[in-house]
Structure formats: C-alpha cells, structure tokens
Amino acid sequence: MQRWRLAVLVVVLSAPSGIVWAEVARVSIESKVLVAGGASFGRVGPYETLIGRVEIALDPDHARNVGIVDLEYASREDDGRVHFAADLHVLRPVDASRGNGTLLFDVANRGNKFALMEFNRAPFNNDLANEADSGNGFLMRQGYTVVWVGWQFDVGESPRVGIEALEAVLPSNTIPQVLRTTIEANALEQDVTPGNIQAYPPADTDDGASSLSVRDAFWDTGAPLPREQWSLVSHEGAVTVALDGGFEPGRIYELAYQPARAWVAGVGLAAIRDVASLFRYDTNAPVRGQHAFLFGRSQSGRLINQFLHDGFNVDERDRRVFDAVWPHVAGSARGQFNQRLAMPGYGAPTVTQFPFSTVMQEDVDGVRSSLLAAYSSSTRPKVFATNSSAEYWGSRAAALTHTTVDGTRDLDLSDNVRVYLLSGTQHFPSSFPPQTERGQAINNPMPHSEVMQALLSALRQWVVDERPPPESRYPRLADGTLVPMRAVNFPRLPGVPDSRTIEGPARVVAGVVRRLPHLVPQVDGDGNEMAGVRVPEVTVPLATTTGWNFRATEIGRPERTVNNLGSYLPLAVTREARQRLGDPRPAVEERYEGRDDYLQKIRAAADVLIAGRYLLPESLDTVLDRAKEHWDYATQAR
Numbered sequence: 001m002q003r004w005r006l007a008v009l010v011v012v013l014s015a016p017s018g019i020v021w022a023e024v025a026r027v028s029i030e031s032k033v034l035v036a037g038g039a040s041f042g043r044v045g046p047y048e049t050l051i052g053r054v055e056i057a058l059d060p061d062h063a064r065n066v067g068i069v070d071l072e073y074a075s076r077e078d079d080g081r082v083h084f085a086a087d088l089h090v091l092r093p094v095d096a097s098r099g100n101g102t103l104l105f106d107v108a109n110r111g112n113k114f115a116l117m118e119f120n121r122a123p124f125n126n127d128l129a130n131e132a133d134s135g136n137g138f139l140m141r142q143g144y145t146v147v148w149v150g151w152q153f154d155v156g157e158s159p160r161v162g163i164e165a166l167e168a169v170l171p172s173n174t175i176p177q178v179l180r181t182t183i184e185a186n187a188l189e190q191d192v193t194p195g196n197i198q199a200y201p202p203a204d205t206d207d208g209a210s211s212l213s214v215r216d217a218f219w220d221t222g223a224p225l226p227r228e229q230w231s232l233v234s235h236e237g238a239v240t241v242a243l244d245g246g247f248e249p250g251r252i253y254e255l256a257y258q259p260a261r262a263w264v265a266g267v268g269l270a271a272i273r274d275v276a277s278l279f280r281y282d283t284n285a286p287v288r289g290q291h292a293f294l295f296g297r298s299q300s301g302r303l304i305n306q307f308l309h310d311g312f313n314v315d316e317r318d319r320r321v322f323d324a325v326w327p328h329v330a331g332s333a334r335g336q337f338n339q340r341l342a343m344p345g346y347g348a349p350t351v352t353q354f355p356f357s358t359v360m361q362e363d364v365d366g367v368r369s370s371l372l373a374a375y376s377s378s379t380r381p382k383v384f385a386t387n388s389s390a391e392y393w394g395s396r397a398a399a400l401t402h403t404t405v406d407g408t409r410d411l412d413l414s415d416n417v418r419v420y421l422l423s424g425t426q427h428f429p430s431s432f433p434p435q436t437e438r439g440q441a442i443n444n445p446m447p448h449s450e451v452m453q454a455l456l457s458a459l460r461q462w463v464v465d466e467r468p469p470p471e472s473r474y475p476r477l478a479d480g481t482l483v484p485m486r487a488v489n490f491p492r493l494p495g496v497p498d499s500r501t502i503e504g505p506a507r508v509v510a511g512v513v514r515r516l517p518h519l520v521p522q523v524d525g526d527g528n529e530m531a532g533v534r535v536p537e538v539t540v541p542l543a544t545t546t547g548w549n550f551r552a553t554e555i556g557r558p559e560r561t562v563n564n565l566g567s568y569l570p571l572a573v574t575r576e577a578r579q580r581l582g583d584p585r586p587a588v589e590e591r592y593e594g595r596d597d598y599l600q601k602i603r604a605a606a607d608v609l610i611a612g613r614y615l616l617p618e619s620l621d622t623v624l625d626r627a628k629e630h631w632d633y634a635t636q637a638r
Contacts, residue, residue: 036131041140050090068266070168087150100143103289107296111160126159151268186555191242200259210257250556266338277315301330311374331396332356349395356400389547397505399519407517421532424545426566439549444566450619481531536605542634
C-alpha cells in the first residue's frame with residue numbers, strides 16, 4: 001500500500017477519434033494518492049487525490065470566446081486555435097458510485113485551495129496529503145468530488161494551482177498601456193517587491209514617464225514624488241521599487257509604468273468553463289458528475305462575479321455549465337480577471353464595479369446590466385451569495401448586492417438567488433483563542449463553518465431535489481436593519497474608536513472617483529448586528545464582534561481600518577468591572593447565572609437555526625464544544 005501511494009502514475013487521456021471534448025484537448029493524470037492513508041469517510045469510503053494537467057484549445061473567433069480580452073493577439077497553432085495548459089487537482093471517492101454525483105469546483109485563491117478550510121475546518125495546506133488536512137471530513141462524508149482548475153497565471157509552482165501564462169503580442173500601433181498598482185507598507189521599508197506586478201517587468205526601468213505618488217486615503221489625489229527620489233529595478237525575475245527615505249507605514253503609494261509585455265488573463269475563466277463542461281457532459285471524461293457547483297472565497301468569489309458577468313456559465317454548445325454558483329465574501333466586487341494588463345491578485349477598492357447585483361439596473365451613465373444579464377432562463381444558475389460584516393464595512397460594498405445603485409431602496413431578488421449575511425463575522429474567521437494582529441482590537445474569531453455546511457447541504461437539495469433553500473437573511477432598508485454608516489447605533493465603548501468615521505467605498509468611472517452608498521448592518525445595544533444569520537455565539541454574546549478593526553499605531557494611520565479584519569470586544573465579566581471601565585454593555589454575570597445557563601441559551605439558539613436549516617443537527621455538539629471553550633476564555637481573569 002505504501003509503495004502504491006508513493007508511485008507516480010502517468011495517464012494521458014486524449015479524445016478518441018470522433019469525440020470532441022469541447023475545448024479540452026487533453027487531460028493528463030500524473031499521480032494518484034490515497035487520502036489519509038486510505039481512511040474511510042463514513043458510507044462514502046476512502047478518497048483519493050488526482051494531480052495532473054489539462055490542455056485547452058480555444059478558437060478566438062468562436063462567439064463564446066470573443067469576450068476574452070486580447071485572445072486574438074495570442075499565438076495560434078496549425079489548427080487555428082490558441083493552446084495552453086492548466087493545473088488540475090481532484091479530490092474524489094475511490095468508489096465513484098458511493099459519491100453524491102456532485103462536482104464542487106473550488107476556485108483556487110491565488111493558487112490556494114480553500115474549500116476544505118471553509119467546509120471542513122481543515123488547516124491551510126495545498127498538498128492534502130495528511131489525515132489532518134481533511135479537517136472534520138465533512139465534504140468527504142457528503143460524497144463531493146472537489147475539483148481545482150488553474151486559472152491565474154502568476155501564482156508560482158505546485159502545490160499551488162495555476163495556469164500557463166499566455167502572451168498577447170499587441171500590434172505595434174497599439175496605444176502604450178500603463179500598469180497601475182498601489183503599495184501600502186505596515187513598517188518603514190526602503191524597498192518593496194509588490195507581488196501584483198511580478199509578471200510585468202518594466203519595458204524601461206529608467207523611463208521618465210513612470211511615476212510614483214503618495215496619499216493618505218485611497219481616494220485622495222496623490223502627490224507626485226520626484227523621479228530622482230525613487231527607482232524601479234528588474235533583476236532576476238523580480239521587480240522592486242526603492243524610495244529614498246523609505247515607504248512610510250500606512251501611507252498609500254501608487255506606481256505607474258509601461259510593462260514589457262501583456263498576458264491574456266481571461267483564458268483562466270474559459271479553462272474553468274471547459275473543464276467543468278467536460279466533466280459534467282462527456283461520459284468519456286476521466287472525472288464525472290451529474291451536477292456541478294462553483295464556489296469561491298474572497299478573490300475567488302470576485303472571480304465568480306466576473307465569470308457570471310462575462311457569460312462563461314454557458315459552454316460552446318450553449319449548455320449551462322454550473323447548476324449553482326456561490327461567491328463567498330466577495331461583496332459587489334469583481335477584479336482584474338479579464339482585461340489588458342490584468343493583475344488577478346490585485347484587491348484594491350477599484351475592484352468594486354457596476355453591475356453590483358443579480359438584478360437588472362441602470363447605472364449613473366445610463367448603462368443597464370446585471371451579473372446575470374448574459375443568461376436565459378435555461379442557462380442561468382442558482383446563486384448563493386454569502387458575506388461577512390467586513391464586506392459591508394469595507395470597500396466591497398456588499399449592501400449593493402441587494403439595494404439599488406443609489407442605495408435608497410431594497411431590491412426584489414429573483415427566485416434563483418439567495419443572499420445571506422453571516423452576522424458578526426470578519427472576512428476570514430480568526431483562530432481561537434483570538435489574537436491581536438495589526439489592529440487595535442483583538443481579531444474577530446466568530447465561526448461560520450457550520451452555517452456554511454448547512455447552506456451547502458441546502459444548495460444541493462435545491463439543485464438535485466428542487467427543495468427550496470432557507471430564505472435569504474440580510475439587512476434591509478425597509479425594516480431599519482440596513483442603515484447609512486453614520487446612522488449606526490454602535491455603543492460608546494472605552495478605548496474603541498468611533499466606527500462612524502470609517503471611510504466608505506467608492507469606485508472609478510471614466511477616471512473619476514465616485515462615492516458609493518456606505519450602507520451597513522444596524523446593531524443592537526451590545527453593538528452586535530441585528531439581521532442576517534446570527535450564530536449562537538452572536539445571539540448569546542460574550543463579546544461584541546464587528547467587521548472592522550482600526551489599524552494599530554505601530555503600523556501607521558490608526559484612524560484607518562485594516563482591510564478585511566474585524567474586532568472582538570469582550571464583555572466585562574463582573575458588574576463592578578463594567579462600571580469601573582465605563583462599559584455600557586451588561587457584564588457576563590449580569591446576563592447569565594453561570595456556565596450552565598449560558599450553554600442552555602446557546603443550545604436554544606442553535607435549535608432555532610437547526611429548525612430553519614441554517615445549521616445541521618450534526619453540528620450541535622461542535623457548537624456546544626466551541627461555546628464551552630469560549631466561556632472559559634471570556635470569563636478568565638483579565
């Protein structure tokens with residue numbers, strides 16, 4: 001068995017004569033390894049991982065490919081198509097008949113696998129080789145086949161999942177393109193090597209037209225820095241920017257220069273489309289499933305918004321590719337995924353752009369669109385959109401996924417869409433016990449994996465059994481649970497800055513900065529959000545948990561917030577401590593008679609979520625165990 005696990009299998013699967021695999025020309029499986037030494041995951045049994053490559057061949061003139069920016073400038077082979085390869089990783093039951101027949105495509109985030117972290121509470125690991133990498137095994141016990149297809153060209157080597165960089169040879173008469181990126185340091189640094197631009201060495205490091213400017217807020221007009229004070233260096237594949245006196249912590253620098261080459265980034269979306277279509281529809285494919293879901297977290301969720309908007313959920317035979325898509329913690333943002341000089345890893349506020357929602361609307365310039373505008377009733381997927389509090393408070397303007405563009409009215413969502421706020425959580429839940437990291441407050445550790453598990457189960461029931469999922473839960477203008485940021489009734493807490501000073505979201509339209517409505521969830525007397533799916537630890541609080549956290553003094557600009565970071569603001573344990581601190585929130589001893597009383601209330605809150613299908617019955621023990629740990633932490637001497 002050990003020898004079999006370490007063996008490398010080389011299996012090349014090409015399309016037999018007369019069979020066309022859409023645009024997938026070849027699938028190569030290079031290794032096959034048992035997961036966790038062949039351990040069984042419930043009734044589904046053992047799992048295995050497949051590692052390989054897929055070769056994609058795209059016709060730039062096909063109607064489904066003409067929207068891929070600059071594909072027509074890529075080199076074509078003798079068949080008139082553009083060829084490139086992408087990594088393929090698969091986690092599947094050894095006995096496919098024991099699986100649930102559903103392909104869960106996890107969009108790799110900067111080449112990293114997140115599905116097992118999100119649904120299995122697994123540690124971060126791209127190899128998936130050890131038993132611990134499986135976490136609690138939820139996806140496996142449910143029988144999913146999890147698929148990762150490389151789509152981003154600048155992620156580095158395995159075990160990250162990436163795609164071959166495809167160069168666009170632009171015509172000589174093309175207007176020179178300028179690449180722009182921002183640099184924000186958390187400490188004084190003499191030189192920086194921004195990850196976003198490493199695929200774009202400058203055409204001329206001494207180009208006098210290159211520029212570097214600095215500002216204190218993202219939407220301010222930058223002050224140009226004299227060219228002689230900074231330098232742009234490209235050496236041994238690394239692009240570095242050096243500044244006399246160093247980059248000051250907390251300040252925002254913008255670099256602009258002309259790169260030496262351009263890449264065709266949008267082929268990554270086609271790779272996801274075509275591999276999913278192959279695995280779903282072709283009976284000769286090496287991986288099969290009756291249904292296909294697309295899930296992405298953060299950057300990967302933004303890619304799903306782009307995937308939908310650009311019409312990639314229809315294959316070249318006009319078939320629906322994914323039955324359901326799930327952008328998670330993406331807000332209303334997309335990104336640089338299908339444009340010239342794209343930097344797919346770039347997450348600056350400029351990624352928030354119209355259309356913001358799945359509902360057809362008109363923008364300020366008269367353009368009408370939605371994320372689902374490209375689809376008919378037969379090709380549009382079911383949509384789940386989940387966001388934490390951080391996506392409402394930060395630059396991703398999550399409220400615009402369910403309000404009008406001007407932020408004055410709630411939208412009527414279509415029957416194929418569900419929206420959920422994961423109340424009181426941050427972008428990625430912090431570890432527990434929580435730590436302080438870059439922010440003035442302790443990081444927000446409020447969990448949501450158990451809610452995500454329940455929603456995934458409900459999503460599958462919706463697709464496979466046509467059983468409607470739990471109703472949407474998000475804050476609304478109509479009932480006062482969604483309000484302008486300055487109308488939030490957050491309590492005045494000792495040592496906590498006023499959240500109503502946080503700079504709101506904006507976007508750039510035709511080079512002009514336009515402010516977006518800053519709508520956020522209203523809070524109760526403790527400062528915890530009233531609407532959304534409230535996990536038991538929010539409903540029965542030992543702390544106030546938020547989607548914002550002000551920058552620590554040592555990293556500069558303490559009046560601003562740390563991107564995607566939330567706060568954990570513990571309650572005073574005793575009434576005497578609360579009064580001494582001047583904390584208006586009732587203390588722990590004023591709320592609960594003791595640990596047993598607290599746990600009884602946690603169980604009651606969990607039962608409500610289970611009844612509404614926002615929590616699985618099997619998760620109850622996990623919820624109670626976590627609550628016990630939280631009680632012990634929150635009531636320790638401080």
